[in-house]
Amino acid sequence: MDNRLYAIEGTKEIDAAAIPAELKGLKQWVAWKAIPEPEGRKPRKMPMSPHGGFAKSNDPATWGTFDEAWATAEHEDLSGVGFEFSMDDPYAGLDIDHCIDPATGDFCSEAARQLVKRYRTYCEISPSGSGVKLTFRSAIKVSKKDFKIGRKTDPKDVINLEAYAHGRFFTFTGRTIPGFDTIRDCTLEHGNLLHNFAGWDPEKEAGAALEPVSPIKLDDERLEYEAGRVRAAL
Secondary structure, X not given: OOOEEEEEOOOEEEEHHHOOHHHHOXXXXXXXXXXXXXXXXXXXXXXXXXXXXXXXOOEHHHOEOHHHHHHHHHHOOOOEEEEEOOOOOOEEEEEEOOOEOOOOOOEOOHHHHHHHHHHOOEEEEOOOOOOXXXXXXXXXXXXXXXXXXXXXXXHHHOEEEEEEOOOOEEEEOOOEOOOOOOOOEOHHHHHHHHHHHOXXXXXXXXXXXXXXXXXXXXXXXXOEEOOOEEEEOO
16 A cells, blocks of 8 residues: 555645555544535535445444555545544544645744644644644543633634544545654643633543643733643543
């Protein structure tokens, strides 16, 4: 199998060799195609089953191996491959939109840069080239959409986040941020983020318990996490 697929938006490549082997070893892969949206909105990503037809996030029978998804993307001239998060796996993902300058490849949001540094896990450039996706292990299997962090005094620094642990697939490009190519356990970091910025209540939702601590601040005080640290309640 060729390790590169030139299908993302017609020009950018996928580096299969850089995608973590622990994910590629699971039968949770789909292909996907970009569906154009009106008025300049970003394309919708439609998951496609390696066995034919559409893939469903709640139906593992429509998922396949990495090689099967890759072959489907190549044969059908689709946009790429993606990983389906499940309640039966230990993984979760964080999607950060519009935080990368496609022209330079550098962060245009300091909040995003600091968040990536705090998680210290596998991080890659999204298919659009303007966002990043973090993949990590977490005992907290909850999904939260559309919450924001960043300095309110600088609108360019504010970023929109989506957190997923089940019922969603992540596209994968293998275009990693240098130094962030290994999946690690981010239960503490992720629980802190969800509790303080996404309204997650560990006392009401299963998966973790809360330990109050003093406020945590990221480098040069660009981004602040208020009180609340999480440990796995295993």
